[in-house]
Amino acid sequence: MRLKGKKLKIAVVGATGAVGHEMLRVLGERRFPISELIPFASAKSEGKTVSFMNESLPCKTLKKGCFLGVDIVFFDASDEVSRDWVNEALSANAIVVDHSGAHRMSADVPLVVPEVNGETIGSAKMVSGPNCTTAQLVMALKPLHDRFGLTRVSVSTYQSVSGAGTRAIEELKSHQGPHVFNLTPQIGSFDQDGVTSEENKVMQETKKILNLPNLKISCTAVRVPTLYCHAEVVSAEFSKPIDAKSARKVLAAFSGVVVQDDPELKLYPMNRTASHQDPVFVGRVRKDPSADNGILFWIVADNLRKGAALNAVQIAERMIDA
Amino acid sequence: MRLKGKKLKIAVVGATGAVGHEMLRVLGERRFPISELIPFASAKSEGKTVSFMNESLPCKTLKKGCFLGVDIVFFDASDEVSRDWVNEALSANAIVVDHSGAHRMSADVPLVVPEVNGETIGSAKMVSGPNCTTAQLVMALKPLHDRFGLTRVSVSTYQSVSGAGTRAIEELKSHQGPHVFNLTPQIGSFDQDGVTSEENKVMQETKKILNLPNLKISCTAVRVPTLYCHAEVVSAEFSKPIDAKSARKVLAAFSGVVVQDDPELKLYPMNRTASHQDPVFVGRVRKDPSADNGILFWIVADNLRKGAALNAVQIAERMIDA
Numbered sequence: 227m228r229l230k231g232k233k234l235k236i237a238v239v240g241a242t243g244a245v246g247h248e249m250l251r252v253l254g255e256r257r258f259p260i261s262e263l264i265p266f267a268s269a270k271s272e273g274k275t276v277s278f279m280n281e282s283l284p285c286k287t288l289k290k291g292c293f294l295g296v297d298i299v300f301f302d303a304s305d306e307v308s309r310d311w312v313n314e315a316l317s318a319n320a321i322v323v324d325h326s327g328a329h330r331m332s333a334d335v336p337l338v339v340p341e342v343n344g345e346t347i348g349s350a351k352m353v354s355g356p357n358c359t360t361a362q363l364v365m366a367l368k369p370l371h372d373r374f375g376l377t378r379v380s381v382s383t384y385q386s387v388s389g390a391g392t393r394a395i396e397e398l399k400s401h402q403g404p405h406v407f408n409l410t411p412q413i414g415s416f417d418q419d420g421v422t423s424e425e426n427k428v429m430q431e432t433k434k435i436l437n438l439p440n441l442k443i444s445c446t447a448v449r450v451p452t453l454y455c456h457a458e459v460v461s462a463e464f465s466k467p468i469d470a471k472s473a474r475k476v477l478a479a480f481s482g483v484v485v486q487d488d489p490e491l492k493l494y495p496m497n498r499t500a501s502h503q504d505p506v507f508v509g510r511v512r513k514d515p516s517a518d519n520g521i522l523f524w525i526v527a528d529n530l531r532k533g534a535a536l537n538a539v540q541i542a543e544r545m546i547d548a
Numbered sequence: 549m550r551l552k553g554k555k556l557k558i559a560v561v562g563a564t565g566a567v568g569h570e571m572l573r574v575l576g577e578r579r580f581p582i583s584e585l586i587p588f589a590s591a592k593s594e595g596k597t598v599s600f601m602n603e604s605l606p607c608k609t610l611k612k613g614c615f616l617g618v619d620i621v622f623f624d625a626s627d628e629v630s631r632d633w634v635n636e637a638l639s640a641n642a643i644v645v646d647h648s649g650a651h652r653m654s655a656d657v658p659l660v661v662p663e664v665n666g667e668t669i670g671s672a673k674m675v676s677g678p679n680c681t682t683a684q685l686v687m688a689l690k691p692l693h694d695r696f697g698l699t700r701v702s703v704s705t706y707q708s709v710s711g712a713g714t715r716a717i718e719e720l721k722s723h724q725g726p727h728v729f730n731l732t733p734q735i736g737s738f739d740q741d742g743v744t745s746e747e748n749k750v751m752q753e754t755k756k757i758l759n760l761p762n763l764k765i766s767c768t769a770v771r772v773p774t775l776y777c778h779a780e781v782v783s784a785e786f787s788k789p790i791d792a793k794s795a796r797k798v799l800a801a802f803s804g805v806v807v808q809d810d811p812e813l814k815l816y817p818m819n820r821t822a823s824h825q826d827p828v829f830v831g832r833v834r835k836d837p838s839a840d841n842g843i844l845f846w847i848v849a850d851n852l853r854k855g856a857a858l859n860a861v862q863i864a865e866r867m868i869d870a
Contacts, residue, residue, distance in 0.1 A: 378838050382704035382781040384731055384770065401723070407775045408820045409706055411832050411846045416811035420792065420834040429837070442838035446781040446846065448706065451773045453729045459704035459768040459781075470742065489738035497730045510733050512742045515751070516700050516764035524733045524768065 229297055229321070229546045233261035237296045237320070239311065240303030241265030241276045241285060244392045245325060248535035249302055250278045256539055259546075264296065268303075293318035298542055301326055302534070312352065321545055322352040323538045327423075330354040330431055337434050340540045341482045342368040347548060353541050358533025359383055359424065359447065359456055360431040362525050365506040365532065367462065369480035370473060371436060374519070375465035378442040381428065384450045384457040385413060386497065389529050395453055410449040422447055454501040456529045463520040470511045473521050477508050482532070487511050495526035506532055551619055551643070551868045555583035559618045559642070561633065562625030563587030563598045563607060566714045567647060570857035571624055572600045578861055581868075586618065590625075615640035620864055623648055624856070634674065643867055644674040645860045652676040652753060659756050662862045663804045664690040669870060675863050680855025681705055681746065681769065681778055682753040684847050687828040687854065689784065691802035692795060693758060696841070697787035700764040703750065706772045706779035707735060708819065711851050717775055732771040744769055776823040778851045785842040792833045795843050799830050804854065809833050817848035828854055 236253070240246040246265070253260065265276045267285035275282045286292065288311055293299055299315040301308045301324040308326035315322050329335045329352070336346040337354045342364050347353055355361070359381075367376060387394040387405050397403030404410065414423030424447040433441050450457075478485040486495050487509040495507035506527040514520030527533060558575070562568040568587070575582065587598045589607040597604045608614065610633055615621055621637040623630045623646040630648035637644050651657045651674070658668040659676045664686050669675055677683070689698060709716040709727050719725030726732065736745030746769040755763050772779075800807040808817050809831040817829035828849040836842030849855060 380702060380783055380836075380838055382768075384706065384772065386729075398729075404820075407708075407720075407773065408818055409772065409774060409779050409848075410818060411779075411781075411816050412811075412814060420809075420811045420832065444783060444836050444838040444842075444844060446704075446832065446844055448779075448781070448846075450706065450731065451729065452731060457731050457733075457770075459733075459770070461702055461766060487742075489734075489742045492734060494733050496732060498726075510742065510768065514702075514766050516702055516766040520766075522766060522768055524770075526731075 233259050234297040235262045235295055236260050237264045237266060237293060237299040239266040239288065239299060239301045239307060242267045242271045242274055243302060244388050244395065245302040245530055245534040248530040249300055249538065250276060252531070252535045252539045254279045258539060290314070293320050296320045298323065300538055300542070316351060323541050324352065324354045325534055325538050327357065327427060330356060331434065337431060338541050339364055339435055339537060340544050341365060341480065343435050343437070344544050347541070347544050349548060353545060355534070355537045355541055356431045356435060357424070357427040358389060358529035359385065359428050359458070360435065361533045361537050362456060362506045362527035363428065363458060363460065364432055364435045365483055366460065366477060366508050366523065366525050367432070367436060369476045369483070370462060370464070373476045374468045376436070376438065376441065376462060377465050378463040379432070380444045380461045382459045383445065383447045385447060386452040386454050386456060386529060387449065388454050389456065390449070398451060398453060405449060405451045407451060411446065413447045413449055452497045454528055454530065455497040455526050456533060457497070458525045459522070460525060461514050461517070461520060461522050463517050466519060468519050468521055470513060470521060474511050482506055483508055485509065495524060497526060500526045501528055502531065503528055504531055504536055555581050556619040557584045557617055558582050559586045559588060559615060559621040561588040561610065561621060561623045561629060564589045564593045564596055565624060566710050566717065567624040567852055567856040570852040571622055571860065572598060574853070574857045574861045576601045580861060588614070612636070615642050618642045620645065622860055622864070638673060645863050646674065646676045647856055647860050649679065649749060652678060653756065659753060660863050661686055661757055661859060662866050663687060663802065665757050665759070666866050669863070669866050671870060675867060677856070677859045677863055678753045678757060679746070679749040680711060680851035681707065681750050681780070682757065683855045683859050684778060684828045684849035685750065685780060685782065686754055686757045687805055688782065688799060688830050688845065688847050689754070689758060691798045691805070692784060692786070695798045696790045698758070698760065698763065698784060699787050700785040701754070702766045702783045704781045705767065705769045707769060708774040708776050708778060708851060709771065710776050711778065712771070720773060720775060727771060727773045729773060733768065735769045735771055774819045776850055776852065777819040777848050778855060779819070780847045781844070782847060783836050783839070783842060783844050785839050788841060790841050790843055792835060792843060796833050804828055805830055807831065817846060819848060822848045823850055824853070825850055826853055826858055
């Protein structure tokens with residue numbers, strides 16, 4: 227592609243948010259080829275600066291023509307911002323990596339976790355990254371599906387407050403807000419069947435990414451009083467016989483997954499050890515005694531890293547290389 | 549029975565613990581017919597007092613003959629204490645309500661949640677109460693099973709630190725210890741298959757209490773940074789067709805269960821509202837899109853109340869009445 231091997235002009239929309247903040251960090255850590263980085267934020271953040279590679283950059287606000295000359299625009303803001311401004315970026319001939327939920331389910335937009343379905347990027351000018359909860363789930367399901375043939379998934383989530391933004395982090399840190407010593411079984415809004423938007427995202431996006439439109443899947447999403455990382459209890463059923471040992475082996479061989487699973491050493495994934503880390507950590511792998519070809523396991527990953535910023539940067543790296 | 553209508557001499561073993569503390573409160577609240585209450589604690593609590601009905605009572609230590617003249621002994625201490633001292637109580641002709649795990653699975657000891665299987669008490673001199681996580685689970689499963697025929701259950705737990713004792717509560721309150729902003733997917737010890745003792749308790753005790761020895765059941769138990777109440781995501785499958793509305797109706801009609809389920813009002817069970825309450829709260833009831841006759845729901849109950857002290861006192865009330 228025309229961008230390969232060049233230093234690029236990058237825009238990050240939503241640069242002052244929790245994902246945007248992590249995005250700047252990941253771009254720096256991975257030595258993304260950047261000639262200029264332009265942080266965009268909402269009008270209420272006007273005058274704020276963000277830090278990138280030890281430089282302090284003033285935030286700009288979105289306006290007509292703001293993406294002229296930009297090579298890649300990362301959208302890390304609301305669905306509404308993406309809906310309103312993605313075309314502005316595309317018509318400026320920038321490529322777009324959208325982390326919002328606005329375009330994920332559009333048939334003509336690839337929804338990508340690079341290790342899982344990077345090949346669907348093709349020559350797309352715009353790619354969506356999935357919901358944070360979906361990203362870590364499909365990372366574990368993909369290698370298991372390839373080997374054992376996934377037929378059914380049920381997931382219960384334990385989602386940290388960083389998924390709700392920087393304010394929620396600060397509140398919980400200072401022991402305030404609705405999440406102190408409390409669990410909330412609602413993330414997003416309810417549909418007419420009493421299912422939340424977060425739960426619908428996980429179910430629909432998992433089917434799209436794994437290219438299994440008829441997959442049987444259920445999800446219950448719960449906010450818990452942790453700061454970073456989402457955790458998931460997963461029960462998964464397969465068409466072929468499966469046992470814990472072979473499941474662990476297949477998981478450990480998959481790029482981006484780290485198996486932490488040794489009961490004798492009390493080794494299993496936890497928020498404390500997974501926070502600010504790149505991999506998706508999987509443990510507590512064992513037979514599901516209630517299903518013939520079923521296993522149970524526990525996934526923990528940093529929702530701001532593989533669940534958001536890291537995945538978006540990995541998508542951009544693939545788009546540049548394409 | 550010989551105890552009906554009399555004021556009784558009661559012993560509480562483990563009176564300084566989290567469950568023992570709640571036990572004294574519940575006995576007072578329910579105006580249990582007490583002539584004398586004797587709190588027992590370990591040697592290291594010697595000299596400590598506990599509060600009961602505005603009276604300060606000195607703790608005694610267990611010794612040969614300590615239960616002479618006692619009518620009912622509540623065991624709210626470790627499995628080891630129950631194993632060592634239950635016979636002392638029975639040979640003093642006291643009746644025993646054991647909350648420990650020591651005798652729950654013995655074929656000759658009824659394992660009881662009164663609303664669910666109170667009839668199994670019969671003329672037993674000793675009755676066990678289940679693990680806190682089991683108690684609230686069977687309260688929701690029983691009415692659903694009676695109406696729809698339970699075939700499979702999968703449960704993911706969100707268990708508060710009060711299940712680990714008073715020290716864990718104090719630690720988390722003062723923002724210390726391993727549970728601050730962290731999830732731990734291990735409660736109890738691991739068996740050779742990587743299943744924890746807590747998970748095995750939930751599976752085995754549920755089968756015994758529901759009298760469904762071949763029930764397909766799986767459990768993943770996780771400690772979360774909340775103080776009071778255990779929460780559970782449950783997916784349950786049935787032999788008969790089931791929908792959310794009829795499930796809610798059956799649940800709401802069951803004594804001890806309160807349905808809190810109105811997405812429009814953002815009404816669902818939470819730790820904040822369920823703490824220090826007697827009922828088992830159920831919400832988020834909806835069809836399981838991954839199973840033909842399946843529903844998903846969310847249970848929250850105070851693990852020290854229905855999960856422990858309240859259930860034990862209810863058992864004693866039934867034993868007196870028998």
